[in-house]
Each structure stands twice: as C-alpha cells, then as structure tokens.
Amino acid sequence: MEIEEIYKNVAEVIENSVGTPKESIGLDQTLFDELGVDSIDLVDILFELESLYDIELKINDIESRAKKELGDKPYEIDGVITNEGLVVIRDFMTEIDPAKLKEGLTVHELVQLFTVHSLCKIVKYRIDEESKS
Amino acid sequence: MNLGLNNKIVVLTGATGGIGQQICLEFIQEGAHVVCLFRNEKKVEDLIDRLKVSKADLNSVSFKKTNLLHKNNIREVVSEIVKEKGRIDVLVNCAGNVVELPFAMMSEEQIDQMYQVNLKTMMLLTQAILKPMFSQKSGSIVNVSSIAALRGGRGITAYSSMKAGIDSFTRTLALEVGRKNIRVNAVRPGGIKTKMSEPLESRAEKYIPERIILSRFGTPEEVSKGVLFLASDATASYITGTCLNIDGGYLV
Numbered sequence: 422m423e424i425e426e427i428y429k430n431v432a433e434v435i436e437n438s439v440g441t442p443k444e445s446i447g448l449d450q451t452l453f454d455e456l457g458v459d460s461i462d463l464v465d466i467l468f469e470l471e472s473l474y475d476i477e478l479k480i481n482d483i484e485s486r487a488k489k490e491l492g493d494k495p496y497e498i499d500g501v502i503t504n505e506g507l508v509v510i511r512d513f514m515t516e517i518d519p520a521k522l523k524e525g526l527t528v529h530e531l532v533q534l535f536t537v538h539s540l541c542k543i544v545k546y547r548i549d550e551e552s553k554s
Numbered sequence: 555m556n557l558g559l560n561n562k563i564v565v566l567t568g569a570t571g572g573i574g575q576q577i578c579l580e581f582i583q584e585g586a587h588v589v590c591l592f593r594n595e596k597k598v599e600d601l602i603d604r605l606k607v608s609k610a611d612l613n614s615v616s617f618k619k620t621n622l623l624h625k626n627n628i629r630e631v632v633s634e635i636v637k638e639k640g641r642i643d644v645l646v647n648c649a650g651n652v653v654e655l656p657f658a659m660m661s662e663e664q665i666d667q668m669y670q671v672n673l674k675t676m677m678l679l680t681q682a683i684l685k686p687m688f689s690q691k692s693g694s695i696v697n698v699s700s701i702a703a704l705r706g707g708r709g710i711t712a713y714s715s716m717k718a719g720i721d722s723f724t725r726t727l728a729l730e731v732g733r734k735n736i737r738v739n740a741v742r743p744g745g746i747k748t749k750m751s752e753p754l755e756s757r758a759e760k761y762i763p764e765r766i767i768l769s770r771f772g773t774p775e776e777v778s779k780g781v782l783f784l785a786s787d788a789t790a791s792y793i794t795g796t797c798l799n800i801d802g803g804y805l806v
Contacts, residue, residue: 461730465688472689 422548427541434469435537438462448538449516456537466540476547480532483539486513486546500527514539558788560585563639565632565683567622567675568648570597572748573698575604576774577646577781582614584782586644589635591620591679622649622675625682632682641690644785645683647676647720648698657711665712672716677723687736696784697724697740698777701801704742717742721797728795737794739784744801745771767803776800 432443435452439462452458458466467478479485487509488496496506504524510531511522516538522531564581568574569590578601581588592598598617605612618634621627635642651671653664660668680695687693699720706714721740728738745766762769780800784790799805 461733464684465734468685468688471685 424541427544430473431541434466438465450537452535453533470544474548476551478547482543482547497528502526557584557782557786559786562586562643563641564588564644565642566646567591570601573774573777574648575601576778579608579610580778580782582610588615590617592617622679623670625678628678628682636686642683642686645695649675652713654709656709668712668716673719688734691735693736694785695738696781699740699742699797701742701744701804704805725795732794740797741780742797742799743777744804746777747771747773772802
C-alpha cells in the first residue's frame with residue numbers, strides 16, 4: 422500500500438478526531454503543533470487506524486523499528502536518543518528537518534516532531550511488518 | 555424516570571457477587587443487554603437462578619468467560635462483543651475482593667493479588683473498552699469503589715489502598731477522556747448486606763447506630779440504583795469524575 426493512499430485515510434481519521442477538515446490537512450504538517458492533536462487525540466487516531474487496517478499500532482513503532490535496525494547498540498539512554506539512534510531515525514524519517522533531529526533529542530521530543538507523513542509511514546511500516554508475519 | 559438504557563450494551567464484571575447480581579438484574583429490567591464477564595461457572599449458575607427468580611429476560615444477558623488478568627484474552631473478548639453487538643455503551647467495573655488481614659502479616663503474594671483483583675483488572679479491561687468507546691465518541695464507565703477508599707479500618711490496609719486507587723483512577727481517567735464524550739464515575743458503597751459483608755455485619759452491629767446516620771446497612775438495590783443513575787446519559791449526562799457515596803451517611 423502506498424503512502425498517498427494511506428494519507429487519504431489518515432487525513433479523514435484526523436478530521437474525525439480533531440475536527441480539522443481533511444482537505445486542509447497537509448502531509449508536512451506536524452501533528453501536535455500545527456494540527457493541534459493532543460495525546461488523547463493521538464490515541465483516538467491510532468485506535469481508528471488500527472480498526473481500519475486491522476493492525477496493531479503504537480506511536481513508538483518508530484522506536485521498535487530503530488531498535489531492530491540497531492541490534493545490540495542502544496537506541497536511547499535515559500530517554501535521550503543516542504547518536505546511532507539518530508542516524509537510523511534520520512534515514513527513516515526523511516520528512517522531518519534533519520536539523521531538528523539533533524544530538525540530545527529525547528524520545529518524547531521526537532514524537533512532538535511527527536508530521537502527518539510520519540504517521541502514514543508508521544502505518545505503512547506496520548502493514549508491511551504484519552504482512553510478513 | 556426513564557433512564558434511557560433500552561437496547562444499551564453493558565459490560566459488567568463481578569456480576570456474580572451480591573451487588574453485581576443486582577446491577578445485572580436492573581440493567582436487564584431497564585431494557586439493556588448485559589454481557590457478564592465471569593471466571594467461575596458455578597457462580598454464573600447462581601446468577602442465572604437469581605435472574606430467573608426475578609423473571610428477568612434471559613435473552614438480555616450473555617456470559618463470557620474471561621481472564622481479566624490476561625491482556626490478550628481481554629482484547630479478544632472485547633473484540634468479540636463489538637463484533638456481536640456492534641458497540642459497548644456502558645462498562646461497570648464491579649469485580650473486587652477483600653481479604654481481612656493485618657497489613658504486617660500480608661505476604662507479597664497477597665498484596666499482589668489484592669492489587670490485581672481490585673485495580674489491575676479494572677485498568678486492563680477499561681483500556682480495552684476505551685477503544686470502541688473512542689470510536690463511538692461516547693461511553694459511560696462506572697467503577698465500584700468503597701467507603702474504604704476514604705476511611706479505612708484495621709485489617710483492610712491493602713484493600714483500602716486499592717479502592718483509593720480506583721477513586722483516583724476514576725477522576726484522572728475522566729479528565730483524559732471527557733473530550734471524547736466518555737464519562738467516568740464511581741460509587742462508594744458503605745456497609746451493604748451481601749455475603750461478602752456478613753462477617754463485618756455481625757461485628758459491626760453494635761456500632762451501626764452511632765456510625766451510620768441512617769442506622770442500618772444498605773442493600774444491593776440501593777447501590778445498583780446509583781450505578782444505573784451514573785451509567786445513564788439521561789440522568790447523568792453532565793456528571794463525570796465523581797465518586798458517589800452510597801453509605802447511609804457513614805462518611806459525613
């Protein structure tokens with residue numbers, strides 16, 4: 422499934438959750454700052470997407486993916502993403518300005534940078550993973 | 555007063571206990587369909603007998619054996635209910651247990667068990683049921699706490715702590731999910747005439763007049779009325795995050 426196709430559904434789900442018309446939801450908009458999604462909206466959005474695609478979805482799926490890629494190397498220490506972790510994140514989350522993925526970034530701060538595109542990627546990643554298993 | 559509970563889908567834990575049986579019966583009488591999550595088949599038979607005696611419509615109740623400590627089992631059961639009934643309007647968390655023992659004598663296993671039965675099961679089930687409720691953008695959750703949450707007694711330190719946890723869980727969850735049109739409330743029953751309270755009742759008889767304003771123990775009916783009131787959008791649509799004392803004035 423392609424990102425564009427997922428994007429249509431993600432925009433609709435965001436509209437249902439926070440009321441922003443789907444036509445005005447751009448791929449590059451950040452979920453928290455620009456679309457005003459809060460943590461409970463995010464749970465709501467993830468629940469809807471889980472039902473829609475019959476997958477299990479977690480916002481830290483990005484973290485799981487990075488950990489898998491890093492093998493024995495740590496992804497984070499005390500909540501701060503390691504330099505190795507940042508390299509993996511920069512590679513995967515190309516939609517986020519690399520300048521914002523700077524040393525010292527915490528796991529919590531990373532989520533705050535997520536865009537609609539990031540969410541679509543998480544959905545795609547989970548669909549692909551579940552189709553493999 | 556019409557409680558507007560006709561055709562509502564209610565999930566109930568602890569339906570085989572004294573208070574739970576009455577809650578089950580009254581939801582059925584109000585036209586709701588009650589899905590009872592149970593552990594012990596024998597106790598379910600007792601509940602069915604009780605419902606038959608009260609001439610309740612047995613088509614309005616169903617039973618699902620559930621291990622409320624097993625997250626995956628809970629998810630499966632919740633998803634079965636949603637598949638079969640299409641929605642979940644009300645969750646009543648009534649399962650609980652009390653073991654009276656001086657805290658200094660409690661084993662780690664007994665403390666764990668107290669936490670699991672009284673608080674963890676409630677959290678896991680609520681978490682699973684929030685999913686369909688988020689989707690519906692509506693839902694009502696009623697937790698059965700206890701006056702012990704506010705005023706403990708000797709031998710129930712762990713139990714009181716868990717019940718205080720339920721109160722806090724109720725208030726904080728209400729804060730989290732209110733914007734999604736989900737209400738979360740609790741009732742705090744006092745001394746209620748049930749099998750669970752029999753030992754307490756016999757010991758407390760002499761203190762009742764001075765400690766309980768209404769000078770008597772309550773009945774399961776008096777608790778279930780409070781539960782249905784809070785569950786109903788017709789009567790409690792603007793009530794969330796509250797814990798209703800049903801204690802004959804004990805906490806005054």
